[in-house]
Amino acid sequence: MLAMEFGRLLMECGASGEIVDGVIGAAARGLGADRVDLRVGYASLEITIGIGGEGITRMRKVGAIGVNHRLDHEIRRLGGHVQSGTLGAGAARAELERLVRTTPRYPGWAVDLAVGVACAAFGRLLGVDWPGAGPVFAAAALGQAGRRSLAAHRVNVFIAATLVAFGASAVSGVCARWLGSHTVAVAMSAAVLLLVPGVPSLNAQNDILAGRPTLGSARAVWVAVMLIFVTVGVWLGQFLLGEAHP
Amino acid sequence: MISGAQLAHHSICGGVAALGFGVLFNIGPRLLPWCAVSGALALAIRTTGLQLGWSLEAASFAAALAVGGAVRVAEHRLGVSRNSLDVAGCIPMIPGGFAAKAILGLFALSASPAATPDQVLIQSVAGALRVMFTIGAMGTGLALPSLLLRVRRPL
Numbered sequence: 001m002l003a004m005e006f007g008r009l010l011m012e013c014g015a016s017g018e019i020v021d022g023v024i025g026a027a028a029r030g031l032g033a034d035r036v037d038l039r040v041g042y043a044s045l046e047i048t049i050g051i052g053g054e055g056i057t058r059m060r061k062v063g064a065i066g067v068n069h070r071l072d073h074e075i076r077r078l079g080g081h082v083q084s085g086t087l088g089a090g091a092a093r094a095e096l097e098r099l100v101r102t103t104p105r106y107p108g109w110a111v112d113l114a115v116g117v118a119c120a121a122f123g124r125l126l127g128v129d130w131p132g133a134g135p136v137f138a139a140a141a142l143g144q145a146g147r148r149s150l151a152a153h154r155v156n157v158f159i160a161a162t163l164v165a166f167g168a169s170a171v172s173g174v175c176a177r178w179l180g181s182h183t184v185a186v187a188m189s190a191a192v193l194l195l196v197p198g199v200p201s202l203n204a205q206n207d208i209l210a211g212r213p214t215l216g217s218a219r220a221v222w223v224a225v226m227l228i229f230v231t232v233g234v235w236l237g238q239f240l241l242g243e244a245h246p
Numbered sequence: 247m248i249s250g251a252q253l254a255h256h257s258i259c260g261g262v263a264a265l266g267f268g269v270l271f272n273i274g275p276r277l278l279p280w281c282a283v284s285g286a287l288a289l290a291i292r293t294t295g296l297q298l299g300w301s302l303e304a305a306s307f308a309a310a311l312a313v314g315g316a317v318r319v320a321e322h323r324l325g326v327s328r329n330s331l332d333v334a335g336c337i338p339m340i341p342g343g344f345a346a347k348a349i350l351g352l353f354a355l356s357a358s359p360a361a362t363p364d365q366v367l368i369q370s371v372a373g374a375l376r377v378m379f380t381i382g383a384m385g386t387g388l389a390l391p392s393l394l395l396r397v398r399r400p401l
Contacts, residue, residue, distance in 0.1 A: 118266025
């Protein structure tokens with residue numbers, strides 16, 4: 001079950017199926033398994049461990065999938081130590097729990113500002129004029145703060161995406177119009193680009209290419225549904241500002 | 247022909263966007279400048295490709311291939327794991343705007359009788375296909391260096 005814990009955490013950090021497969025297999029063999037058969041699903045992992053002539057099958061649920069590179073990197077490093085036999089099961093479990101507790105994250109306000117700057121840069125790439133770039137920055141930063149708050153209250157991720165998209169696009173549109181921007185509609189779209197699921201969409205492609213079409217398809221469906229909910233939020237914002245019609 | 251200022255503008259914006267998303271993805275401070283470099287490289291190549299008359303899909307593929315290859319070469323030196331720098335660098339190329347336009351077009355088509363439903367449908371489907379092909383091209387470009395140079399490596 002310790003090897004499964006490596007895989008569950010990696011999935012929740014946004015790793016591709018190939019990475020999850022590799023780390024679980026390496027950890028299990030490092031802990032004494034002779035044979036490892038693994039199925040990486042979107043919401044669960046199933047493993048059969050063979051030792052000698054005996055075998056045991058276990059399943060582990062995967063929680064909400066996000067992106068956390070630093071934890072991902074540390075878990076892979078720890079998996080390498082387990083594979084080489086330098087850590088036993090007890091020490092590896094303690095270290096894994098310590099990593100989950102202590103791996104640093106950026107402060108929430110820093111992430112909000114970074115996301116705001118990123119979306120403003122995105123906006124410029126999409127053709128937003130300078131009077132529209134400021135509102136995109138502010139709306140996206142507020143949107144990211146709202147997304148964190150909704151996640152903390154365990155609001156459904158798709159509903160949260162619609163609410164954030166609506167709020168961010170409306171704020172961006174109102175402010176851009178007030179500042180005299182000529183690219184209000186584009187500014188409204190740019191402010192919600194923080195919600196575009198880039199990592200899952202690339203992981204979906206990577207998983208299919210690496211021979212895991214089921215996992216890749218599940219990710220692709222999730223991406224498509226997320227895009228629909230985000231677009232509904234943008235449409236509501238545009239409707240509020242008279243940029244769209246029912 | 248694209249001017250140097252335009253290329254610099256796109257590269258800087260790509261770098262800034264990748265840097266911001268690097269923070270969102272909790273990439274360590276030591277690697278954040280490399281995120282910016284990766285994003286700037288991706289946008290520079292894509293912008294140049296578009297100016298040469300390539301399609302968005304072809305330009306995105308070339309940019310993703312270059313970023314994936316560069317990260318593959320640098321990953322051991324930088325101590326970075328795959329699927330982080332290259333993905334952060336390619337995030338600014340995700341065609342989210344096209345996806346939103348395509349879905350909005352389909353909404354418009356189903357919500358009320360459009361004046362030119364055939365045009366709306368064609369534009370929406372074309373937009374959706376462009377999103378699919380662009381993401382497919384990017385994913386393939388990122389994956390190719392690893393698939394072609396697949397060797398047993400430490401985790």
